[in-house]
Amino acid sequence: MTADSGASDRLTAGDPLEQYDYGSHWVSEQISRGALGIQHPLLVSVLKFGLVWNLLAAAYLAVADTTFSPGYLVASGLGLLWVNIAPYLIWYYDERVLPSFFERLGEILPEEASVDELAEKYTTMFAEPQPLVAAFWTVGTVAIVFAGTDVLRAQGMVGTGSVFIWTTYAYALFIGLVLSHGFMGPVLTLRLIGEVAEADLQIDPLHPDNLGGLSTVGYCAIRTTLLYSTASLFLPLLFRFSAASASGIVIFAFATVYVCTILGTFLYPTLRVSLRAHTLRDTALERIRRxxxxxxxxxxxxxRDELSELNRRLELQRLQTKYQNFNSVSLYPLQTSILARLAGSVFLPLLFIFVEFYVPKLI
Structure with a gap:
C-alpha cells in the first residue's frame, strides 16, 4: 500500500480508529482475517494460535503414565490460557489501544499533522518485527524449560511421554519467537508518551474528564499495563520450574521486579506528562497574571471613560475566572476507574506470590 492510498483509505474508513492505523503486525493481520468463518478476535486467537498447543496438552494428559501434581496442572493450565489469549492481546493493543489513543490525542495536541506523524511512526514501529526482542525471549524461555527438565520428567515426560519434552521446547520457541512481540507494547507506550510529553500540550481546564484532557494518557498507560500484567499467568509455572534449581528468595525477587515493572509501565509515562503539564500550566498562569x-x-x-472602565472590569473578571480554572484543574491523569484497573493489574501477580509462598504454610 502506498502512502497516498493509505491516506485515502483512512479518510473513507467507517471506523474512526482506522484513520490512525498505518500498519498491523502479522499476528494482528491473522486475527483480523478470521478463521473457519469466525470473526471474533478472541476465538480466532484460540483457533489459529492456541489450538495446536491445546491438542498437544490433551495428548500429554492422555498418554503420560503418571499421577499429575494438582499444582503443576493448574500452573500449566494458566500458562496455556495465556498462550491462547496472547495473540488476541497483541491484536487488541495494535488495533484498539494505539489507534484510540491517537484519536483522543487531538484533545491535548490539537495540531492534526503532529498527531498523524506520531501515529504513523508508532503504529509502523509496532507492526515491524523485532529480532532482538524475539531472540532475548526465545533464549529465556528455552533456558527456563531446560532448567525445569527434572520437573517435566517427574510429571510423566519419560518413556513414551518423553516426546513431550521436545514439544515443550517447541512451545517455548513459539512463545519466544511469536508471542514475545506483545512485550513491545510497554516499551512503545513509554517512548510514545515520552515524546508526547515533549510537545506543546494544550490543557483544557473545562474538559469533562476534570484532568485538562490528560485522561487519554492515563487510559493508554493503564490499558498497556493491564495487557502486560496478563503474563503473570505464567508465574506459577515459573515458580515450579525455578524451585528445582533456585531458592525461594530468587523467585520472590524476580516476581517483585516484575510487579515493579508493571507499576513503572503506568507511573513513568503518566508522571512525565504530569510534570510537563504542570510546567505548561505555570507558564499559562504567569501569562494570565501579566x-x-x-x-x-x-x-x-x-x-478613561465609563465604557472603557466597564470593559476593563469585565476583562479582569474574565482573566480571574480563567486563572482559577487553570489553577484548579488536576494534572495527574488518574481517575477512580484507572486506579481500580491499576490495582487489578498489580493484584494478579501478587496473588500468585501469596499462593505460592504462604498458602502451603497455612495448610
Whole structure:
C-alpha cells in the first residue's frame, strides 16, 4: 500500500480508529482475517494460535503414565490460557489501544499533522518485527524449560511421554519467537508518551474528564499495563520450574521486579506528562497574571471613560475566572476507574506470590 492510498483509505474508513492505523503486525493481520468463518478476535486467537498447543496438552494428559501434581496442572493450565489469549492481546493493543489513543490525542495536541506523524511512526514501529526482542525471549524461555527438565520428567515426560519434552521446547520457541512481540507494547507506550510529553500540550481546564484532557494518557498507560500484567499467568509455572534449581528468595525477587515493572509501565509515562503539564500550566498562569496586571495598569490612566472602565472590569473578571480554572484543574491523569484497573493489574501477580509462598504454610 502506498502512502497516498493509505491516506485515502483512512479518510473513507467507517471506523474512526482506522484513520490512525498505518500498519498491523502479522499476528494482528491473522486475527483480523478470521478463521473457519469466525470473526471474533478472541476465538480466532484460540483457533489459529492456541489450538495446536491445546491438542498437544490433551495428548500429554492422555498418554503420560503418571499421577499429575494438582499444582503443576493448574500452573500449566494458566500458562496455556495465556498462550491462547496472547495473540488476541497483541491484536487488541495494535488495533484498539494505539489507534484510540491517537484519536483522543487531538484533545491535548490539537495540531492534526503532529498527531498523524506520531501515529504513523508508532503504529509502523509496532507492526515491524523485532529480532532482538524475539531472540532475548526465545533464549529465556528455552533456558527456563531446560532448567525445569527434572520437573517435566517427574510429571510423566519419560518413556513414551518423553516426546513431550521436545514439544515443550517447541512451545517455548513459539512463545519466544511469536508471542514475545506483545512485550513491545510497554516499551512503545513509554517512548510514545515520552515524546508526547515533549510537545506543546494544550490543557483544557473545562474538559469533562476534570484532568485538562490528560485522561487519554492515563487510559493508554493503564490499558498497556493491564495487557502486560496478563503474563503473570505464567508465574506459577515459573515458580515450579525455578524451585528445582533456585531458592525461594530468587523467585520472590524476580516476581517483585516484575510487579515493579508493571507499576513503572503506568507511573513513568503518566508522571512525565504530569510534570510537563504542570510546567505548561505555570507558564499559562504567569501569562494570565501579566495580562491582569496590564489591564489594572490601564485602569489607572487619567483619560478613561465609563465604557472603557466597564470593559476593563469585565476583562479582569474574565482573566480571574480563567486563572482559577487553570489553577484548579488536576494534572495527574488518574481517575477512580484507572486506579481500580491499576490495582487489578498489580493484584494478579501478587496473588500468585501469596499462593505460592504462604498458602502451603497455612495448610
Amino acid at each position: 495580562e491582569y496586571r496590564q489591564v489594572e495598569a490601564e485602569m489607572q490612566t487619567p483619560d
